[in-house]
Amino acid sequence: MTFSIIARCARTGQFGIAVSSSSPAVASRCAFARAGVGVVATQNITDPRLGPQGLDLMARGATATQCRDILVQNAAFAQFRQLAILDARGDTAVWSGAHTLGCHAVSTRANVASAGNLLAQEGVPDAVTRAFDESDESLPLGERLLVAMRAGLAAGGEAGPVRSAGMIVVAEQDWPLVDLRVDWDEAPIDRLAELWTVWRPQMNDYVTRCLNPLSAPSYGVPGDE
Template identity: 40%
Template sequence: MFGIGIATSSIAVGNRCPWARARVGAVTSQHRSDIRLGPKGLDFLSAGLSAEETVRRLIDESEFPDQRQVAAIDRNGGTAFYTGPKIPSINSGYQGVNCVSTGNVIANPDVPKAMVEFFEGAAGVPFVEKLLGAIDAGLAAGGETQPIMSAALLVVDEQDWPLVDLRVDLEPEPQAKLRQLWEAYEPQLEHFIVQVLRPNDVKPRKAPEPVQA
């Protein structure tokens, strides 16, 4: 699996910043987010470029590299990130084993490190829970200097479509709402796969229990 857990103080982070493709890798485009870099980065990874080569190409071909923040992970677990020298807020990135984190407008440079350390230390924890827990760890380490208002969870696995694509916008504590959405979605995960690949195997759903007045 490849996945991204992300939260920020601006709206629609799930639409603008995280990108992932099954059996290929994942890319994030942050700070003055250039949405074009996500699909372009995935195409580079699909063509066999490493995460490091992908980030370098994205920055080399960007019109405003000094304002961009980009990270990538490739199919071999290689990671890379870049933070532009003209980003005015505190910003940093940190790499770990099979993971990478970047942030800007953050309270201190150690926020991405805290996220990576949680992810690496969560042995035996399911993948999605690692991503959600990493968001919590980043917030506990200081998070952003502004209250976060949107959060997203994007995961790809074996199919060509996202296994999970959940988004929260303009909500106080969106990370808590994101976890609630995941807890509601997880029991239906297999159903959504089966209905695509083997629709004749889908079992009728039980009608909801009536609410007692």
């Protein structure tokens, strides 16, 4: 019911994940990222506990492969889970249990991986990673994730229409630089791109407002002078 991308920006060191599904509120269950640590996508018949568990393992020094192996060995009903994991070095590891739904596939390249289930065709994850790999590295990571997700959609996406999408990007702080979600829409990836165009010009301003309010730009709302 899902296809996703996890990625590292080699230029900035940022980590990101984008995901879309026919189910509502997909990012709330499937997308996990931590600055300086990595990314975990946990999907298919989803166990959201695997996201924080995987990030904790990598924070303690596990590689993506070690993280995957530990999660699969210890998780309840691992045969129903699909995982994509990326560590601080940009290495990736994936897992699709024996009970992964429908047409499913994974694809990995340097600094990026994609996984999907109930897909229209097996080439969707490879279309996602290829589009990311070929995208302009000078673009913000959020932009490159959206390019990749649209490529996955153009390659067929899910077997049925997607209804929700989300994107998280982490940079230097403990909270996400980007955390955008579309929880139920006829064209959620397009709506996510629209949210990105609103958020992108001001996302760094909110970091400044936290770290140094004295140098923060105006809020641009009525009553703010």
